[in-house]
Each structure stands twice: as structure tokens, then as C-alpha cells.
Amino acid sequence: METDFKHIPIMLSEVTSGLNIRPDGIYLDCTIGGGGHSSEILKHLKNGKLIGIDKDQDAIDACTKRFKGKDNVILYKGDFKDIEHILNKLGVDKLDGVLMDLGVSSHQIDTVERGFSFRFDAPLDMRMDSSQSFSAMDVVNKYSLSHLTRVISEYGEEPYAKSIASNIIKNRPVTTTKQLAQIIENSMPKKVVFSRGGAHKKTFQAIRIEVNGELDRLFESVMYLISKLKSGGRMAVLTFHSLEDRIVKNAFKLCATDCLCPPGTPICICGHKKSVKLINKKPLMASKDEQLQNPRSTSAKLRIVEKL
Numbered sequence: 001m002e003t004d005f006k007h008i009p010i011m012l013s014e015v016t017s018g019l020n021i022r023p024d025g026i027y028l029d030c031t032i033g034g035g036g037h038s039s040e041i042l043k044h045l046k047n048g049k050l051i052g053i054d055k056d057q058d059a060i061d062a063c064t065k066r067f068k069g070k071d072n073v074i075l076y077k078g079d080f081k082d083i084e085h086i087l088n089k090l091g092v093d094k095l096d097g098v099l100m101d102l103g104v105s106s107h108q109i110d111t112v113e114r115g116f117s118f119r120f121d122a123p124l125d126m127r128m129d130s131s132q133s134f135s136a137m138d139v140v141n142k143y144s145l146s147h148l149t150r151v152i153s154e155y156g157e158e159p160y161a162k163s164i165a166s167n168i169i170k171n172r173p174v175t176t177t178k179q180l181a182q183i184i185e186n187s188m189p190k191k192v193v194f195s196r197g198g199a200h201k202k203t204f205q206a207i208r209i210e211v212n213g214e215l216d217r218l219f220e221s222v223m224y225l226i227s228k229l230k231s232g233g234r235m236a237v238l239t240f241h242s243l244e245d246r247i248v249k250n251a252f253k254l255c256a257t258d259c260l261c262p263p264g265t266p267i268c269i270c271g272h273k274k275s276v277k278l279i280n281k282k283p284l285m286a287s288k289d290e291q292l293q294n295p296r297s298t299s300a301k302l303r304i305v306e307k308l
């Protein structure tokens with residue numbers, strides 16, 4: 001069933017085949033969004049079960065509608081940072097597969113009043129979970145110069161972070177997406193604004209990451225979910241920028257490595273044993289065709305591991 005939640009699932013066939021789905025398995029989609037990937041996973045299940053989590057009530061509502069009548073689908077509004085608590089609450093011990101499709105959905109970006117995009121004018125917001133009180137308005141209007149510079153520099157990898165942060169502070173209160181976009185443009189040389197073809201993207205990404213705590217406990221969540229996989233079970237993670245990809249890569253690498261003793265240690269004293277194998281050494285990228293059809297897939301990286 002179609003819903004009015006617009007999001008094109010990225011690398012759909014790569015994700016589905018990468019999960020190597022067992023028809024009777026228990027699958028967890030940590031970021032179900034509009035249910036695009038989950039719907040494909042469901043096609044491969046016979047007696048299996050699908051658990052879908054999202055922190056956005058719009059996503060849970062859309063999936064409730066989309067999967068109406070399917071008694072093998074469990075939907076849960078929550079944050080995957082609380083995954084241990086969520087799985088305990090649902091009485092789920094082991095999993096056959098896990099998917100994380102990180103970041104924002106097109107629905108979130110394209111819903112004007114949610115204030116994620118510099119393309120529309122709206123009150124600054126950017127909360128994935130609208131029941132959370134902390135929003136972009138707080139980051140932009142309450143942070144100190146050094147704190148705001150750090151957020152824009154670290155999460156946006158923006159070379160003009162200091163100039164942007166100081167202009168934000170001079171122009172407070174900053175309340176709308178267009179106002180913020182104009183301040184960002186005025187904080188860098190004109191030729192950079194034109195050459196980048198998206199002067200605002202890095203700062204908007206940084207503020208969004210801060211508002212939603214997108215990198216907080218990501219490493220721990222990936223590690224915990226790997227520990228919950230059954231032997232032969234797989235975990236697939238789609239990332240959209242280098243910061244989250246680095247965290248996933250490091251977690252996967254740690255779990256795919258035997259000894260973690262410092263180089264030169266004569267015999268292993270750590271006793272660490274690898275628990276997964278990497279299915280792809282280098283992350284998979286969307287095909288050129290998909291990138292042309294869906295520009296949001298251009299920055300996607302897909303990493304997959306299999307539990308030993």
C-alpha cells in the first residue's frame with residue numbers, strides 16, 4: 001500500500017541481497033522511515049518477523065498504514081540508541097538481520113514546517129522526533145561562539161565555521177531557515193557560494209546532527225546489535241557522510257579483528273576474538289543510474305557484516 005510519506009529507498013536491491021534474508025528470520029529495521037527497505041525485506045519472509053523502529057512519529061504512522069493487516073510486523077516509536085531497552089521490552093533476544101539507514105528521510109527534508117531545509121522558508125526546527133523539546137532554534141540562539149563554531153566545524157566539516165558562528169551570534173535571534181541561509185552566504189566569499197553549489201549544506205547538516213544527537217552512541221548501538229546477531233545473521237548500514245561512516249567502519253573493523261594488542265606485543269594478552277566477517281571490504285556505492293535518478297543516493301555508502 002502506498003502512503004503520502006515520500007522517500008525513495010536507497011540501494012534497495014543491494015541492501016536486500018546483502019542481508020541474505022532467511023524466510024523465517026527476525027529482522028530489525030532500526031530506521032524504518034517510510035518502510036521502503038522493510039517492505040522489500042517482508043517480501044522475502046515466510047514465517048519471519050520484522051521489527052521497525054523510528055524516532056519520528058510520521059514514519060511510524062506511515063508504516064502503520066503501509067503494513068496494515070500484516071501480523072508479522074511490529075512497529076515501535078523510539079530511538080535506536082535505546083535498542084537494548086527496546087529489544088528487552090519486545091522480548092526479542094537474537095536477530096537474523098539488522099538494517100540501519102542513517103540520517104534524514106526525504107519526507108523530513110521536504111516537509112516545509114519541519115525546518116530542515118534551506119530551500120524553503122520555515123521556523124528553524126530540524127527535530128526528527130517532534131516530541132523532543134531541543135531544536136535548531138536552541139543551537140542557533142543559545143550556544144556560545146566556541147560551542148557553535150565547534151559544532152559547525154566538526155559536524156559540517158565547514159572551513160568557514162568561525163565566521164558563520166560569529167555572524168549567527170551577531171544576528172540573534174535567528175528564527176527561520178532562510179534567515180540562517182542568508183547569514184551563511186554572507187559569511188563566505190561570493191566565489192565560494194557560487195562554486196560550491198550549496199553553500200548552506202554543511203552548516204545545516206551540522207546543526208541537524210547536533211539537534212538529533214545523530215552520532216551519539218552510534219558506535220555502541222552498532223556494537224550491541226552485532227552482539228545480538230545469530231551466527232550467519234547480517235547487519236547492513238547505509239551512511240551518508242564521512243563522520244557516521246567512520247564510526248560504522250571502526251565498529252565493524254573492531255568486530256572483524258582477532259587480537260587488539262599493541263603492535264609488537266610478542267603474544268596476545270587481550271584475548272579478543274573476531275565475531276564477524278566483512279562482506280565488503282570497501283563500502284558499496286549506488287550505481288551511476290541510481291545516482292542520476294535519485295541524487296540523494298550519491299553520498300550513500302553501504303557496509304555489511306556477517307556474524308561468525
Ligand SMILES: C[S@@+](CC[C@H](N)C(=O)[O-])C[C@H]1O[C@@H](n2cnc3c(N)ncnc32)[C@H](O)[C@@H]1O
Nearest residue numbers: 009031033034035036037054055056079080101
Ligand atoms: C533515511 S530514512 C530511512 C528510510 C527508510 N529506509 C525507507 O526506505 O523508507 C532515516 C530514518 O531514520 C530515522 N532515524 C534517524 N536516527 C534515528 C535514531 N537514532 N533512532 C530511530 N530512528 C532514527 C529518521 O527519523 C528517518 O525516518
